[in-house]
Amino acid sequence: MRLIILIDIGSTFTKVSAVDISAPALLANTKAPTTPDDVSVGLDAALSSLKETLEAQGVSRTEIENCRKLACSSAAGGLRMVAVGLVADLTAKAAKLAALGAGARVLKTYSFQLTDADKAEIEELQPDIILLAGGTDGGNQSNIIHNAKVLGSMNLGIPVVIAGNRSVSREAASYLSKSCSTYIADNVMPEIGKLQVEPARNVIRQVFMEKIIYAKGLAKASRLIEGIFMPTPAAVLRTGVLLSKGAGSVRGWGDLMIVDVGGATTDVHSIGSGNPTKPGAVVRGLPEPFSKRTVEGDLGVRVSAVPLVEVIGPHVLGERLNMETTVVQQKAQKMANNPEVLPETSEGKRFDQALGYYAAHIAVGRHVGHLKEIYTPSGVLWVQEGKDLSNVQTVIGTGGVFISNSEPLAMLRGVSQDSTTPFELRPENPTYYLDRDYLMAPIGLLAEEYPEAALSVLANSLEVLS
Amino acid sequence: METKTLVLGVIGSDVHAVGNKILEISFSEAGFNVVNLGVLVSQKEFVEAAIETNADAIMVSSLYGHAEIDCRGLREALIEAGIGDILMYIGGYLVVGSQEWSEVEEKFRNLGFDRVYPPSTLPQDVIPQLRADLGV
Numbered sequence: 001m002r003l004i005i006l007i008d009i010g011s012t013f014t015k016v017s018a019v020d021i022s023a024p025a026l027l028a029n030t031k032a033p034t035t036p037d038d039v040s041v042g043l044d045a046a047l048s049s050l051k052e053t054l055e056a057q058g059v060s061r062t063e064i065e066n067c068r069k070l071a072c073s074s075a076a077g078g079l080r081m082v083a084v085g086l087v088a089d090l091t092a093k094a095a096k097l098a099a100l101g102a103g104a105r106v107l108k109t110y111s112f113q114l115t116d117a118d119k120a121e122i123e124e125l126q127p128d129i130i131l132l133a134g135g136t137d138g139g140n141q142s143n144i145i146h147n148a149k150v151l152g153s154m155n156l157g158i159p160v161v162i163a164g165n166r167s168v169s170r171e172a173a174s175y176l177s178k179s180c181s182t183y184i185a186d187n188v189m190p191e192i193g194k195l196q197v198e199p200a201r202n203v204i205r206q207v208f209m210e211k212i213i214y215a216k217g218l219a220k221a222s223r224l225i226e227g228i229f230m231p232t233p234a235a236v237l238r239t240g241v242l243l244s245k246g247a248g249s250v251r252g253w254g255d256l257m258i259v260d261v262g263g264a265t266t267d268v269h270s271i272g273s274g275n276p277t278k279p280g281a282v283v284r285g286l287p288e289p290f291s292k293r294t295v296e297g298d299l300g301v302r303v304s305a306v307p308l309v310e311v312i313g314p315h316v317l318g319e320r321l322n323m324e325t326t327v328v329q330q331k332a333q334k335m336a337n338n339p340e341v342l343p344e345t346s347e348g349k350r351f352d353q354a355l356g357y358y359a360a361h362i363a364v365g366r367h368v369g370h371l372k373e374i375y376t377p378s379g380v381l382w383v384q385e386g387k388d389l390s391n392v393q394t395v396i397g398t399g400g401v402f403i404s405n406s407e408p409l410a411m412l413r414g415v416s417q418d419s420t421t422p423f424e425l426r427p428e429n430p431t432y433y434l435d436r437d438y439l440m441a442p443i444g445l446l447a448e449e450y451p452e453a454a455l456s457v458l459a460n461s462l463e464v465l466s
Numbered sequence: 467m468e469t470k471t472l473v474l475g476v477i478g479s480d481v482h483a484v485g486n487k488i489l490e491i492s493f494s495e496a497g498f499n500v501v502n503l504g505v506l507v508s509q510k511e512f513v514e515a516a517i518e519t520n521a522d523a524i525m526v527s528s529l530y531g532h533a534e535i536d537c538r539g540l541r542e543a544l545i546e547a548g549i550g551d552i553l554m555y556i557g558g559y560l561v562v563g564s565q566e567w568s569e570v571e572e573k574f575r576n577l578g579f580d581r582v583y584p585p586s587t588l589p590q591d592v593i594p595q596l597r598a599d600l601g602v
């Protein structure tokens with residue numbers, strides 16, 4: 001046996017799993033409440049209960065103590081970032097996509113020249129890292145330089161990752177170096193129509209490991225373990241890539257999506273090229289990453305229940321559930337006020353399910369590509385923007401909302417194509433899976449070093465929903 | 467010689483792709499840095515690409531007869547975006563039917579194009595003028 005303990009320090013729970021990577025299997029899974037003031041307390045509690053379970057299975061104490069312990073974290077607000085670019089639909093969007101893929105919460109994306117008002121806002125937002133882009137390689141120089149000077153004048157004292165026009169990366173860094181630590185990555189958009197997010201993602205992850213976990217007081221926890229290697233969402237994305245591509249003798253599952261409906265936000269990940277499936281469709285707009293993540297801050301079933309209900313339309317929800325509009329709004333407010341309460345009545349459960357369904361439905365609608373009809377002299381032409389995910393066969397639901405509800409499938413069905421969304425390139429007829437053992441994040445920690453074992457463990461735990 | 471950047475594309479709902487490819491190859495061979503947006507390019511895409519790449523000129527093609535409608539407001543959009551004095555050419559089949567060329571030329575100059583080219587213009591006729599206009 002070769003034991004590895006995987007840890008996910010979340011905002012509410014610290015989840016730990018023990019896996020055997022020599023005869024790949026999940027051995028035990030426990031959790032304890034995260035202790036925000038000193039995360040090592042909650043981690044210690046979770047680890048001791050894991051130890052008990054393992055010892056009961058006959059695993060020796062020394063083995064448990066000496067095994068590798070790897071962690072990811074979304075505690076202390078997660079990785080909070082601000083993205084800055086030049087044109088909103090080009091380098092600013094590329095910077096945002098890069099930050100999201102690195103597992104960040106993107107607090108705000110700025111385009112063109114930062115103003116005094118932007119400056120004040122950034123000061124208030126208090127990001128952990130700023131990603132500064134702008135200009136293709138050899139392209140516009142003045143904007144990123146202007147923005148570097150503005151940020152440099154602010155005494156931010158935080159890391160700034162520069163991933164813009166490479167001709168002026170160093171110059172931009174020079175304006176920032178007095179108050180910030182600077183890191184230079186390859187341009188997120190080296191030329192028009194080419195997205196290059198991996199290098200910036202990698203640098204952000206490096207900065208997260210080396211700096212942010214200290215700045216957030218997470219380092220205490222990292223004394224108990226080998227290290228906190230990445231933000232939790234970045235680990236989920238890695239798991240997705242691993243599962244999609246396969247490893248060694250374990251075959252990959254092909255294109256897939258992961259949907260994480262949470263209390264405050266809904267995350268959607270897609271792994272796949274998203275090439276057009278509609279014959280003759282022409283792709284326009286910024287190409288999107290093969291592994292793409294989006295986060296919807298207004299779609300969540302507890303803390304964000306009120307904005308979610310507004311987006312759905314209270315009357316739509318009321319009609320579906322046969323409730324008065326005002327009752328719908330009151331219920332949402334109640335859920336936001338008491339996020340820890342799980343519904344007990346059948347009416348409450350149905351309400352919860354409907355919220356989950358719409359959160360998934362709307363978040364996926366924003367994630368996937370769209371088709372537009374263009375009427376030309378020679379007839380109708382289809383233009384695709386974003387990823388075509390209509391042929392995706394695998395959709396995985398992850399997170400407490402799906403696991404704690406008795407009808408996860410009813411919620412996940414919100415992902416797929418229906419008659420109301422003909423122009424959204426959603427999965428048409430996927431198979432739905434439930435991440436029963438909360439493995440989507442922890443498995444990502446194994447993806448690089450033990451891909452085959454990681455994949456076997458995961459595949460055994462994904463439950464087909466039908 | 468300093469490399470000059472050209473943004474190239476076929477405007478509007480126009481899918482004629484062949485001339486666009488030929489222009490890309492010819493301008494690249496002539497030493498320009500070509501940012502080719504391809505066919506079906508909106509005004510917004512021309513403007514945004516020119517900003518990010520710090521382009522020196524925009525080369526618009528239109529073959530399907532709707533050039534006038536598609537190009538109206540493009541110069542104004544460039545002015546709004548702060549790059550109003552960028553050099554801009556247009557070529558292709560700009561109008562439907564046979565119209566007096568001088569009238570066509572004037573119409574498109576009024577729409578903000580610095581040079582207007584009739585059908586079947588060859589790249590080698592354009593390149594010297596482009597070099598002269600860009601001072602290279």
Ligand code: B12
Nearest residue numbers: 376377378480481482483484485527530531556557559562
């Ligand atoms: C092939 C073709 C098509 C193909 C295009 C395939 C493709 N994906 O490329 C298809 C069948 C799709 C097509 C469709 C249509 N077409 Co058509 N098509 C042609 C055809 C036969 C050849 C075009 C071509 O490739 N030429 C070769 C290239 C190398 O030349 P070029 O494009 O003119 O470009 C050169 C110069 O003009 C110049 N140039 C071009 N742009 C610029 C820009 C600048 C800045 C400069 C300096 C120079 C420059 O440099 C280029 C290289 O030398 C022409 C007729 C013709 N013989 O030209 C008609 C033609 C362009 N089409 C025409 C029409 C009307 C249509 C349709 C509306 C027909 C319809 N009703 O269905 C549709 C429109 C579809 C759409 N939404 O765009 C008309 C346009 C008439 C007009 N403008 O008044 C033409 C002229 C035919 C005709 N005589 O009626 N077409």
